[in-house]
Amino acid sequence: MTPTAPAGTPFLPWNQPSIGEEEIAEVTDTLRSGWLTYGPKAARFEDAIREALGVQDAFAVSSCTAALHLAFLTLGLGPGDEVITPSLTFCAAPNALLQVGAQPVFVDIEPATLNIDPQAAEAAITSRTKAIVVMHYGGHPCDLTAFRKRADDHGLTLIEDAAHALHASRDGQRAGAVGDLAVFSFYANKVMTTGEGGMLVGRSDLIHKARPLGRHGIDSSAWRRHGQRNTANYDVIVPGLKYVMPDITAAIGLRQFTRLPAFTARRSEIATAYTEALATLPGLTIPTVLPGVEHGWFLYSVLIDPATAPLDRNQAAQVLRDVHQIGTSAHFKPVHTLAPYQGLVTGPLPVTETAAAQQLSLPCYPAMTDRDVDRVITAIRRLWSS
Numbered sequence: 001m002t003p004t005a006p007a008g009t010p011f012l013p014w015n016q017p018s019i020g021e022e023e024i025a026e027v028t029d030t031l032r033s034g035w036l037t038y039g040p041k042a043a044r045f046e047d048a049i050r051e052a053l054g055v056q057d058a059f060a061v062s063s064c065t066a067a068l069h070l071a072f073l074t075l076g077l078g079p080g081d082e083v084i085t086p087s088l089t090f091c092a093a094p095n096a097l098l099q100v101g102a103q104p105v106f107v108d109i110e111p112a113t114l115n116i117d118p119q120a121a122e123a124a125i126t127s128r129t130k131a132i133v134v135m136h137y138g139g140h141p142c143d144l145t146a147f148r149k150r151a152d153d154h155g156l157t158l159i160e161d162a163a164h165a166l167h168a169s170r171d172g173q174r175a176g177a178v179g180d181l182a183v184f185s186f187y188a189n190k191v192m193t194t195g196e197g198g199m200l201v202g203r204s205d206l207i208h209k210a211r212p213l214g215r216h217g218i219d220s221s222a223w224r225r226h227g228q229r230n231t232a233n234y235d236v237i238v239p240g241l242k243y244v245m246p247d248i249t250a251a252i253g254l255r256q257f258t259r260l261p262a263f264t265a266r267r268s269e270i271a272t273a274y275t276e277a278l279a280t281l282p283g284l285t286i287p288t289v290l291p292g293v294e295h296g297w298f299l300y301s302v303l304i305d306p307a308t309a310p311l312d313r314n315q316a317a318q319v320l321r322d323v324h325q326i327g328t329s330a331h332f333k334p335v336h337t338l339a340p341y342q343g344l345v346t347g348p349l350p351v352t353e354t355a356a357a358q359q360l361s362l363p364c365y366p367a368m369t370d371r372d373v374d375r376v377i378t379a380i381r382r383l384w385s386s
Contacts, residue, residue, distance in 0.1 A: 005325045012375065014327035015189040018263065018366045019252075026251040038215070038244035045250040048257055049184070049199055053177045057207035060245035060253075061214055064163050064185035064198035069096040070243060071181045071200060074210045075157055077102040077130055084124050085133040086116040087334040087345075088352045093133050093161055094335045105129070106336045108349045112288040113137060114301065114359075117351075118146040125150075131157040136165035136175050138331070138361075139191070139296025140289065144170060144178040157181070163198075166191050167264045168296035175296070181206055191263060191298050192256040194249045214243035266366040267297035270373050274300055274362060277377040281384045283309025285358075299331055300364035303355060310384055313360050324379040329361040 030041060042060045050058040061067050077083065079101040085093055087106040094104040107120040114137040121132055132151055134142040144160075151158035158178070162168075163185035165175035176182035181202035186194040200210055212219055217240030220233075245253075256263075275286050285303040289295050306312035311319070313330070320326040334356050336345045363376055 004323050009325045011325045012327060012363055012368075012372055014329045014361065014363050015365050016367045017188050017193045018259070019193075020255075020259075022258075023252050023255040026255050027248060030248050030251040033247075036248045037246045038250075039247045041247040041254060042245050042250040045245070045253045045257070046199070048254065049201060052257075053174050053201060055177055055182075055201045056204040058199055058201040059207050059210055059214065060250055061198050061200055061243045062245055062249075063196055063243075064161075064183050064187065065092040065096060066214070066241075066243040067183035067198040067200035068093050068161070069099060069241075070210045070214050071159055071183060071206075072096055072100045072102065073213050074181070074206050075131060080128060081130045082126060082128040083131045083133055084116075084121050084129060086135055086137075086352070087336040087349055088114060088137065088332055088356060089135045089161065089335060090163070090332055091335050091338060092163075093135070094341060098340060102130070104335070104341070104344065106334075106341075106345055106349060106352075108351050109137070109355065111351050111355070113140050113142075113290065114355055115140065115142040116147075118143055118150060121147070122150055125154055125156070129154070129156060131159055133159045133161055134179070135161040135163070136168060136296070138287065138299030138301045139164045139168050140287070140293060141165055141168050141170035141173070141175045144173050144175075148178055151180075159183070163187075163190065164298035165296045167260050167294075169294040170290070171292040176201055186253055186256075191267070191296055192253070192260050194245070194253040194256065197245050197249050197253060212238055213240045216240045216242055263366045264296060266368075267364055268295065270364045270368060271295070271297050271300050273373050274364070274377065278302070278380060281309075281381070283307070284380075284384070297364055300362045301331065302360050302362065303358040304360055305358055310386070313358050316380075316383060317360060319383060320379055324375075326376055326379055327363065330356075330359055331361050332356065 046058040077100050081102040082105045084105045097104045107124045110117050157180045160179035160182035162176040168175040184199040186197035217236040217238040219237050283305045304313045317328045
């Protein structure tokens with residue numbers, strides 16, 4: 001029988017942000033400045049991301065979903081256009097594609113990394129294909145060289161969904177720096193946070209088109225108009241939306257970004273501890289890290305095969321939660337199985353469906369103590385020995 005956690009044991013959540021006094025001070029400074037919406041701190045945050053990635057331009061926005069929607073609007077995608085994307089992803093990118101009238105074309109993933117399969121993507125290209133969206137699953141970058149070549153060979157736009165992968169790289173290529181456009185997420189559970197927020201980066205000509213689309217179609221930012229006391233001198237050049245990141249949010253991001261290397265190092269330490277302790281458990285597959293990869297470790301994603309493990313994924317999650325007071329998560333329910341997308345799949349996605357049924361994300365975040373990590377390891381090993 002699996003031992004229960006002692007009475008009063010605090011619940012260990014699957015994820016928890018790391019917010020310190022520097023972030024609080026930066027937000028306080030913003031509140032005292034009197035300028036809360038998009039302004040000098042959002043611009044500084046853009047510059048920091050742009051310089052770190054070596055991309056041409058960056059636009060701070062209200063969410064990663066907003067960045068995806070802007071990317072698709074900027075490319076002029078619409079009815080009749082197809083965009084290749086994995087199904088083992090969050091629904092944000094496919095939802096945004098439906099919003100502009102384009103059709104997501106779901107393709108299968110690689111069994112080792114759970115990233116979109118370059119060969120499957122190649123086979124799905126048709127005369128209607130306009131772009132490929134690659135998602136760096138869990139923080140392990142896709143084969144960017146392969147996808148860049150395929151996009152160039154077929155005249156397609158390459159978009160990186162790098163929501164999991166800020167500070168990750170593969171063969172010296174930074175995630176988010178290879179695509180024509182890339183998006184990042186700063187949601188509360190990501191590798192760094194602004195609470196809510198995102199960033200659209202990429203080619204300067206495309207970001208130049210995206211900016212007015214994200215600020216009501218106005219040809220200059222509020223900071224430029226009001227900060228320079230020239231509020232009347234503007235025009236609406238396109239029917240846009242309100243997607244800009246406010247300074248009060250960017251203030252958090254500025255401080256979080258300086259801490260990102262330490263965050264990533266701590267995530268890597270936790271991942272190493274898990275790998276060393278869990279690698280030999282039957283029916284449990286630990287994450288693959290290919291040579292040349294600097295993993296971002298947004299997810300420590302194990303696969304539990306019920307044919308050879310003592311229990312299945314759902315049972316493991318339930319026991320960890322109810323008996324050991326440890327939170328986990330599942331990433332993701334395949335998008336092609338969700339109501340708006342049923343019927344869009346033209347072929348089987350066996351790797352996607354198997355992975356989705358077996359995948360379990362363990363707690364892996366900088367706020368965890370060594371004792372927390374040991375607690376997770378001990379609980380899982382007890383599950384396998386009970």
